[in-house]
Amino acid sequence: MPELPEAETLARQLQKxxxxxxxxxxxxxxxxxxxxxxxxxxxxxxxxxxxxxxxxRGKFIVxxxxxxxxxxxxxxxxxxLMWDRGVDESHVHAIFEFADGGKxxxxxxxxxxxxxxxxxxEGLTEGIKKLGAEPLEISAEALKSGxxxxxxxxxxxxxxxxxxxxxxxxYADESLFRAGxxxxxxxxxxxxxxxxxxxxxxxxxxxxxxxxxxxxxxxxRHLDGKxxxxxxxxxxxxxxxxxxxxxxxxxxRIVLSGRSTFFCPKCQF
DNA sequence: GAAGGCCTGGAA
DNA sequence: TTCCAGGCCTTC
Numbered sequence: 001m002p003e004l005p006e007a008e009t010l011a012r013q014l015q016k017x018x019x020x021x022x023x024x025x026x027x028x029x030x031x032x033x034x035x036x037x038x039x040x041x042x043x044x045x046x047x048x049x050x051x052x053x054x055x056x057r058g059k060f061i062v063x064x065x066x067x068x069x070x071x072x073x074x075x076x077x078x079x080x081l082m083w084d085r086g087v088d089e090s091h092v093h094a095i096f097e098f099a100d101g102g103k104x105x106x107x108x109x110x111x112x113x114x115x116x117x118x119x120x121x122e123g124l125t126e127g128i129k130k131l132g133a134e135p136l137e138i139s140a141e142a143l144k145s146g147x148x149x150x151x152x153x154x155x156x157x158x159x160x161x162x163x164x165x166x167x168x169x170x171y172a173d174e175s176l177f178r179a180g181x182x183x184x185x186x187x188x189x190x191x192x193x194x195x196x197x198x199x200x201x202x203x204x205x206x207x208x209x210x211x212x213x214x215x216x217x218x219x220x221r222h223l224d225g226k227x228x229x230x231x232x233x234x235x236x237x238x239x240x241x242x243x244x245x246x247x248x249x250x251x252x253r254i255v256l257s258g259r260s261t262f263f264c265p266k267c268q269f
Numbered sequence: 270g271a272a273g274g275c276c277t278g279g280a281a
Numbered sequence: 282t283t284c285c286a287g288g289c290c291t292t293c
Contacts, residue, residue, distance in 0.1 A: 001286085059288085076276095076287090076288060077287055109277055109278075110286090112275075112288055112289075126290095159288085168287080168288070169287065169288085259287065259288095270293105273291085275289095276287105280283105281285095
């Protein structure tokens, strides 16, 4: 599932490929992927416009245009951005055609993702406006205070984009494993040592994954169609029934708020 | 704070 | 044929 490292990987690749290129046309093949704006809006405001840069915010990829417009891309679960790959045309919802002939294809099989166009600061969805802190920038103190006195389980709170923007199921589980924290734990019960460990673990896991080009479990691909490599280094996610890589205990799978949750019953407490 | 719905493809 | 994956929004 595309989370922060996957969005970051794509944003970096898009920066290299798209910065300085000019959009010729924007073809929206399925209007329902537009979370703000309409097909005509995309064409009107973006055609003939140069892309200045590509960046990431939370799990979103943001394209900055010279006229101040921004396009926010959320990949949902199965979203893909491909450069010049016309091979698989199924589930293609939008195509950005460039003046020099290249094209950026947006695919999303399950359609949980979407596109947002921001112009003059307008058009942002509530989800974007209320995005929480960046996990790689937040201080240890702010991480702790960000959870305040919330009563939820730490795993679910880590995935709350309004608190921390960018962690999903995979990296929440992987971070908690490295911090030695039981995903069912309530935040107010964490010791100072565990908070420090969690802050460290989040940075470590995200940075390692970015270095590996993200995790390709099912559909996530790089701009050129290649797979990420970090899934090979997951220590708990998707490893139910297998031995813990640290202690050998059997990794457990439970369901928290309807989401699969993987942890080591011995290393995490 | 928890649960349902969206959506599709692949596995059971 | 049914179930499951889950990000995010809506509803309870």
